[in-house]
Amino acid sequence: MMNKTTKWILWSVLLVFLIIYPLVFGIYYTNVFVTFAIAALYAVAIQMLLGFTGFLSFGHAMYFGVGAYGTAIALVHIKGLPLIVSVLFGFASALLLALVMAPLVVRLSVTAFAMIHMAFGMLAYTLALKLRNITGGEDGIGAFPIPPLRIPGVFSIDMTDPTNFYYFAMVILGVSIWILWFVTKTPFGCLMVGIRDNANRIDYLGFKLPQTKAVLYLLVGGFAGIAGSIFALFQNLISAMELYIMHSFIQIMQIMVGGIGSFFGPILGAGVFAVLEELTSRYTQRVELVIGLILILVIMYFPTGLIGMYHHFKTRFFTRQAD
Amino acid sequence: MDATTAMYVAQGLHGLAYGMILFLVASGLTLIFGMMGILTLAHAAFFMLSAYFSYQVMQMTQNFWLALLIAPVVAGIVGVLCERFLIRRVHVMGHIGELILTVGISLVILDAVKAIWSTDSLYVDIPECLQGLVSIVGMEYPIYRLFIIGLALLVLIFMALILYKTRLGMIVRAAVSDADMVNALGINVPLVFMLVFGVGTWMAGVAGVAIAPILTVFPGLADQMGMDAYIIVVVGGFGSLSGAFLVSIIFGLLSSYGVQFVSQLAPILMFIFMAIVLVIKPVGIFGERE
Amino acid sequence: MLLDVKNLNTYYGDSHVLQDMSLTIAEGEIVALLGRNGMGKTTTMKSIIGLVKPKSGRVIYQGKDFTGREPYQVAKAGIGYVPEERRIFPNLSVLDNLKMGIKAGRAGKVQSKNRWDLDRIYEHFPVLKERSAQKGGTLSGGEQQMLAICRTLMGNPELLLVDEPTEGLSPILVKEVRDMLDDINKAGVPILLVEHNLKVAMSLASRVYLMGKAHLGFSGTVEELDANPEIRAKYLEV
Numbered sequence: 001m002m003n004k005t006t007k008w009i010l011w012s013v014l015l016v017f018l019i020i021y022p023l024v025f026g027i028y029y030t031n032v033f034v035t036f037a038i039a040a041l042y043a044v045a046i047q048m049l050l051g052f053t054g055f056l057s058f059g060h061a062m063y064f065g066v067g068a069y070g071t072a073i074a075l076v077h078i079k080g081l082p083l084i085v086s087v088l089f090g091f092a093s094a095l096l097l098a099l100v101m102a103p104l105v106v107r108l109s110v111t112a113f114a115m116i117h118m119a120f121g122m123l124a125y126t127l128a129l130k131l132r133n134i135t136g137g138e139d140g141i142g143a144f145p146i147p148p149l150r151i152p153g154v155f156s157i158d159m160t161d162p163t164n165f166y167y168f169a170m171v172i173l174g175v176s177i178w179i180l181w182f183v184t185k186t187p188f189g190c191l192m193v194g195i196r197d198n199a200n201r202i203d204y205l206g207f208k209l210p211q212t213k214a215v216l217y218l219l220v221g222g223f224a225g226i227a228g229s230i231f232a233l234f235q236n237l238i239s240a241m242e243l244y245i246m247h248s249f250i251q252i253m254q255i256m257v258g259g260i261g262s263f264f265g266p267i268l269g270a271g272v273f274a275v276l277e278e279l280t281s282r283y284t285q286r287v288e289l290v291i292g293l294i295l296i297l298v299i300m301y302f303p304t305g306l307i308g309m310y311h312h313f314k315t316r317f318f319t320r321q322a323d
Numbered sequence: 324m325d326a327t328t329a330m331y332v333a334q335g336l337h338g339l340a341y342g343m344i345l346f347l348v349a350s351g352l353t354l355i356f357g358m359m360g361i362l363t364l365a366h367a368a369f370f371m372l373s374a375y376f377s378y379q380v381m382q383m384t385q386n387f388w389l390a391l392l393i394a395p396v397v398a399g400i401v402g403v404l405c406e407r408f409l410i411r412r413v414h415v416m417g418h419i420g421e422l423i424l425t426v427g428i429s430l431v432i433l434d435a436v437k438a439i440w441s442t443d444s445l446y447v448d449i450p451e452c453l454q455g456l457v458s459i460v461g462m463e464y465p466i467y468r469l470f471i472i473g474l475a476l477l478v479l480i481f482m483a484l485i486l487y488k489t490r491l492g493m494i495v496r497a498a499v500s501d502a503d504m505v506n507a508l509g510i511n512v513p514l515v516f517m518l519v520f521g522v523g524t525w526m527a528g529v530a531g532v533a534i535a536p537i538l539t540v541f542p543g544l545a546d547q548m549g550m551d552a553y554i555i556v557v558v559g560g561f562g563s564l565s566g567a568f569l570v571s572i573i574f575g576l577l578s579s580y581g582v583q584f585v586s587q588l589a590p591i592l593m594f595i596f597m598a599i600v601l602v603i604k605p606v607g608i609f610g611e612r613e
Numbered sequence: 614m615l616l617d618v619k620n621l622n623t624y625y626g627d628s629h630v631l632q633d634m635s636l637t638i639a640e641g642e643i644v645a646l647l648g649r650n651g652m653g654k655t656t657t658m659k660s661i662i663g664l665v666k667p668k669s670g671r672v673i674y675q676g677k678d679f680t681g682r683e684p685y686q687v688a689k690a691g692i693g694y695v696p697e698e699r700r701i702f703p704n705l706s707v708l709d710n711l712k713m714g715i716k717a718g719r720a721g722k723v724q725s726k727n728r729w730d731l732d733r734i735y736e737h738f739p740v741l742k743e744r745s746a747q748k749g750g751t752l753s754g755g756e757q758q759m760l761a762i763c764r765t766l767m768g769n770p771e772l773l774l775v776d777e778p779t780e781g782l783s784p785i786l787v788k789e790v791r792d793m794l795d796d797i798n799k800a801g802v803p804i805l806l807v808e809h810n811l812k813v814a815m816s817l818a819s820r821v822y823l824m825g826k827a828h829l830g831f832s833g834t835v836e837e838l839d840a841n842p843e844i845r846a847k848y849l850e851v
Binding site (some may be wrong): 050056104108109110111112114115116118119120122123126127129130245249252253256260286287288289291292293294295296298299300303 | 364423429433435437606
């Protein structure tokens with residue numbers, strides 16, 4: 001097992017890497033990294049739902065989208081809105097939506113849960129497309145003011161600068177992922193795993209199953225909203241396309257490629273997808289073909305994902321040593 | 324008949340024709356997803372593929388009927404191959420495995436189609452004998468729409484006959500409730516699943532050929548139809564053909580009358596209808612199980 | 614030996630539910646597989662028919678290896694399986710349920726006087742004829758059990774696996790099912806029987822296997838078991 005010192009060294013290396021990354025790799029790759037980090041938080045949030053409770057959602061793009069629209073619309077309509085507050089607007093909008101949805105969905109079976117999310121997700125997409133005067137339809141909301149991060153009289157950092165934004169995004173996304181990770185370590189997190197493994201038994205133990213699920217559901221919705229909010233700020237644009245059902249599937253695939261049931265797997269999966277998109281769009285026109293083939297190969301030959309492969313090879317390595 | 328009534332009837336007919344196309348796609352999906360429990364998101368891709376095949380056959384032979392005969396069968400064969408060599412192997416992993424795999428298959432088909440036929444809209448002509456209008460009790464109807472309605476009804480009857488009058492249908496109905504038991508009675512269930520997958524894909528293929536002359540053939544065809552078909556299967560109730568039929572017709576009518584009255588919000592009507600149904604009855608209108 | 618099961622090891626996830634399970638069945642006999650609930654009797658049957666895949670061990674039937682094969686392949690080779698809980702197809706008619714048991718190409722292998730077909734089944738069990746148009750799900754428990762056995766008989770098996778046929782039936786029906794199995798055996802079909810009703814099992818079987826937790830505890834003739842109260846106490850009495 002890793003001891004405490006190695007752990008601290010690893011975390012420090014990661015931190016240093018994150019700090020010097022934009023200085024080393026330049027603006028283009030800094031932006032690629034922000035895109036990846038947003039996807040990572042989004043995937044981690046969905047994995048909380050899928051991996052820890054077994055509930056598959058085909059419509060979580062609506063939380064991402066509502067978070068993004070929440071931030072964008074707030075910035076368009078409220079002059080001088082501070083940056084952090086605009087993110088909170090995104091978080092709150094997603095949370096509000098989750099609050100409305102939760103009572104409807106927490107008692108459903110896995111399949112019905114997935115399908116109802118697909119339905120509501122498509123409803124959200126269509127609404128975003130059609131309610132032009134609010135959402136801007138296909139064009140979306142763009143070119144809204146990005147406020148600087150500032151404490152009056154102390155400092156003011158320009159967020160239109162990609163490097164500055166990178167640091168801001170890393171802090172918000174990093175803290176969000178840490179909060180979610182922390183949740184899995186609490187008794188509540190253990191309860192979630194219990195729900196996945198044996199829903200009935202947990203109910204017998206006297207925990208209120210639907211309520212537990214509802215709390216988790218709010219958490220996941222809210223943090224998907226934060227990912228959306230950062231996305232809107234980063235792109236300075238949010239359109240209905242981000243709510244399309246494919247954007248709900250992509251997270252599930254990232255989770256699957258990374259390794260379902262593990263907390264850090266989705267981050268790995270998001271990373272793989274980021275690299276893949278970067279490479280394929282550079283070397284070939286056939287991005288969809290490559291991603292499609294990779295999905296087929298992964299599910300056929302490595303259904304436990306990268307984390308599963310890692311464990312597989314680790315066990316083999318150690319057994320060989322034991323021989 | 325006055326002009327307003329005529330307009331209502333005409334819109335109703337459009338809605339009915341569209342609903343029938345939806346039903347063709349959705350009933351295939353009812354077989355595969357609703358009855359055999361295989362979650363396939365590639366269904367719409369096969370629908371689109373068949374439309375492209377029909378374009379190809381039309382290019383080569385100029386014969387619509389030949390296209391209607393060949394394209395869906397070829398699409399069905401592609402479907403069977405996918406089931407046999409890919410989907411079957413991940414079935415044990417449950418819906419997540421099937422979801423990922425079939426999304427992968429869809430993406431590959433989509434890109435292959437773009438590579439072979441480009442992303443342009445391709446035009447397929449309505450055969451001469453189905454062009455023009457026919458007048459019934461003082462009203463003019465486009466013949467091709469009536470043809471679509473008839474074709475869909477024919478496929479429906481064909482499928483009902485297979486399902487309720489043949490041994491294969493009996494096996495399928497038994498497998499819906501207990502596939503393992505059917506297997507233990509000495510019936511090659513994997514083969515039955517493969518056949519059903521083929522028939523379901525063939526039905527989507529028929530719809531693809533039928534719709535090609537109306538919407539033209541383009542890569543986005545799959546998106547438009549696929550989601551609607553899914554929603555129909557879910558709203559109608561898993562594995563319920565009559566549910567799929569009812570909801571297909573409702574969706575068809577909602578979309579054609581919706582365009583007329585609330586144009587902008589027409590697509591939303593469907594989702595609102597679906598949301599209401601699912602909130603009241605999560606298993607769908609005629610659904611008994613989840 | 615008609616059926617030779619050697620050292621089966623079967624797992625459900627991490628739990629080792631069958632450990633080195635072995636048994637044999639010869640032509641013509643009825644063999645009972647007994648033991649308390651959860652000892653692995655049903656798993657043994659499912660491992661033979663192929664509904665669960667054993668990790669190791671062999672299932673040899675008529676000299677051929679059927680380990681890990683698909684259930685339909687095992688069934689087509691001549692093993693009939695009557696599952697616990699009957700598993701009637703509830704939405705199919707009684708007639709269709711019976712037809713589901715027909716196996717293409719098998720009837721020809723059986724001598725015509727021993728061949729089970731619809732007429733012979735209706736003759737033996739007239740209640741099924743009366744109810745032939747009714748949905749399987751509407752039958753009573755005893756009728757469903759009868760239907761489940763007959764459904765499997767329609768495939769003219771050369772070996773019958775029957776799991777808990779008298780479970781939940783009234784004493785009169787228990788006797789009826791017992792006699793039915795006896796008749797089937799007398800007509801030449803050997804039977805592997807899982808049965809919690811010791812009286813029924815002992816009256817039918819010539820040999821017994823007793824299962825302890827996941828493994829074989831005792832095997833011998835019915836007389837040996839009868840003369841050995843400690844064994845009965847150890848493996849059967851609750």
